[in-house]
Amino acid sequence: MLDPKRVRAQTDEIAARLAVKGFKFDQSTFEALEARRRDIQVKTEQLQSEQNSRSKAIGKAKAAGEDIQPLLQAVEDLKQQRAAAEDELRVLQAELNSFLAGLPNLPDVTVPEGVKEEDNVEVRRWGNPAAFAFEPRDHVDLGEGLKGLDFETAARLAHSRFAVIKGPLARLHRALAQFMLDLHVSEHGYTEAYVPYLVNADALYGTGQLPKFEEDLFRMDGENPLYLIPTAEVPATNLVSDTILEAAELPLQLVCHTPCFRSEAGSYGRDVRGMIRQHQFDKVELVHIVRPEDSEQALERLTGHAEKVLQLLELPYRVVALCGGDMGFSAAFTYDIEVWLPGQQAYREISSCSNTRDFQARRMQARWRNPETGKPEPVHTLNGSGLAVGRAMIAVMENYQQADGSIRVPEVLKPYMGGLEVIA
RNA sequence: GGAGAGGUGGGUGAGUGGCUGAAACCAGUUCCCUGCUAAGGAACCAUACGCAUUGCGCGUAUCGAGGGUUCGAAUCCCUCCCUCUCCGCCA
Numbered sequence: 001m002l003d004p005k006r007v008r009a010q011t012d013e014i015a016a017r018l019a020v021k022g023f024k025f026d027q028s029t030f031e032a033l034e035a036r037r038r039d040i041q042v043k044t045e046q047l048q049s050e051q052n053s054r055s056k057a058i059g060k061a062k063a064a065g066e067d068i069q070p071l072l073q074a075v076e077d078l079k080q081q082r083a084a085a086e087d088e089l090r091v092l093q094a095e096l097n098s099f100l101a102g103l104p105n106l107p108d109v110t111v112p113e114g115v116k117e118e119d120n121v122e123v124r125r126w127g128n129p130a131a132f133a134f135e136p137r138d139h140v141d142l143g144e145g146l147k148g149l150d151f152e153t154a155a156r157l158a159h160s161r162f163a164v165i166k167g168p169l170a171r172l173h174r175a176l177a178q179f180m181l182d183l184h185v186s187e188h189g190y191t192e193a194y195v196p197y198l199v200n201a202d203a204l205y206g207t208g209q210l211p212k213f214e215e216d217l218f219r220m221d222g223e224n225p226l227y228l229i230p231t232a233e234v235p236a237t238n239l240v241s242d243t244i245l246e247a248a249e250l251p252l253q254l255v256c257h258t259p260c261f262r263s264e265a266g267s268y269g270r271d272v273r274g275m276i277r278q279h280q281f282d283k284v285e286l287v288h289i290v291r292p293e294d295s296e297q298a299l300e301r302l303t304g305h306a307e308k309v310l311q312l313l314e315l316p317y318r319v320v321a322l323c324g325g326d327m328g329f330s331a332a333f334t335y336d337i338e339v340w341l342p343g344q345q346a347y348r349e350i351s352s353c354s355n356t357r358d359f360q361a362r363r364m365q366a367r368w369r370n371p372e373t374g375k376p377e378p379v380h381t382l383n384g385s386g387l388a389v390g391r392a393m394i395a396v397m398e399n400y401q402q403a404d405g406s407i408r409v410p411e412v413l414k415p416y417m418g419g420l421e422v423i424a
Numbered sequence: 425g426g427a428g429a430g431g432u433g434g435g436u437g438a439g440u441g442g443c444u445g446a447a448a449c450c451a452g453u454u455c456c457c458u459g460c461u462a463a464g465g466a467a468c469c470a471u472a473c474g475c476a477u478u479g480c481g482c483g484u485a486u487c488g489a490g491g492g493u494u495c496g497a498a499u500c501c502c503u504c505c506c507u508c509u510c511c512g513c514c515a
Contacts, residue, residue, distance in 0.1 A: 038475090042475070071495075072495055073495095
């Protein structure tokens with residue numbers, strides 16, 4: 001949520017900034033709504049005030065033993081006016097609220113302009129794609145050859161876009177998650193958290209998935225429905241919702257390993273082969289809760305933590321700054337980390353690290369007490385994958401493959417694989 | 425699943441229809457006194473929103489959530505959510 005006061009005071013600037021994200025801010029609708037809201041609110045509060053004082057007068061008169069009948073009659077009409085004004089105000093505020101809740105976060109001034117993936121700006125590269133003496137296979141061929149990846153069975157059990165992983169590959173998958181968790185906890189100072197995989201609508205509103213992106217989620221039936229988390233960002237960030245943190249408690253660095261569930265509505269036909277894009281995948285998620293002045297630097301650190309995983313796995317990658325049109329709803333600035341996939345001869349997203357500034361904090365009422373003002377103010381929240389486990393496994397398979405279809409185990413994963421050197 | 429108890433400000437905890445946005449205590453902040461690994465005294469100390477704005481300010485809402493009764497609700501009624509205790513079941 002953008003600061004409503006700011007939207008009001010700097011409407012032109014807000015509209016211009018949102019345009020960078022390809023969002024058309026309906027200025028005239030907003031201004032009309034806002035003008036009406038102001039009128040009705042003032043009117044309503046006057047009526048409330050009037051009735052409050054009359055009610056107090058009635059109380060006093062009654063205590064003094066006076067006849068209150070005339071006073072009761074005089075307030076009758078006022079009561080109805082007040083109720084009508086309150087109803088009108090409630091409707092207007094709901095409208096205004098949903099208007100504001102539908103506005104994406106402002107992109108930072110440094111966000112590259114552009115509308116699609118090709119407009120993203122490469123920031124740096126690490127490592128060199130290996131030259132293979134043979135035609136490198138993709139993870140599907142490799143996995144099926146090793147009898148470790150099975151998409152047909154998964155489709156029989158569930159649906160398309162699911163996978164069954166078996167044997168040493170399943171262990172590799174687990175090893176990757178464990179390795180990432182250990183790295184972030186032991187070397188990067190994160191607090192590990194185990195969190196619910198089902199969350200309510202409030203939590204999803206807080207991080208920005210609702211109300212606009214419900215079709216991307218799996219919802220459980222019920223009067224107060226729960227949703228499967230699309231990312232641990234949702235429960236992990238909401239750990240501080242409706243909370244006022246002391247300055248000394250910040251920064252918080254949280255790491256969660258969870259499955260993630262996405263309906264992938266609207267991505268029919270994209271990445272249908274293999275386990276690049278699944279309805280269910282595991283991810284190790286990094287979340288920072290920081291003081292506002294620290295968030296810019298925190299994004300660099302968080303991104304570095306995710307990169308460290310790839311460096312230790314010796315997987316070539318590049319970091320890109322997302323252009324306005326490619327950025328998410330809640331983000332003010334996003335780095336994507338793309339790992340090299342020999343099977344596709346392309347860099348593919350394996351992590352997305354965003355600074356949402358106070359956008360999520362405002363929605364979820366996550367605040368800290370600023371010692372300088374003594375007042376509760378929104379914290380800044382950041383999140384990033386560190387990393388997507390399924391895609392990391394794909395990257396290991398494809399980059400560590402050998403001519404015979406076997407896969408070498410990366411050095412850092414050997415302890416997690418019981419010393420296994422090669423998956424064959 | 426069955427039975428019961430309860431949800432009030434950072435914490436403990438009063439408050440069953442009328443200056444109660446809320447006593448008291450603890451924690452916290454500032455000041456005074458005192459001079460010594462301490463104690464005592466005073467003041468301040470919820471959040472959001474609106475209007476006004478040089479400054480002091482004024483108003484509205486909020487006592488788990490939502491409805492209802494009433495001139496007036498933390499207080500009465502209804503629904504829901506959550507927590508705790510006992511029993512059952514269960515990993």
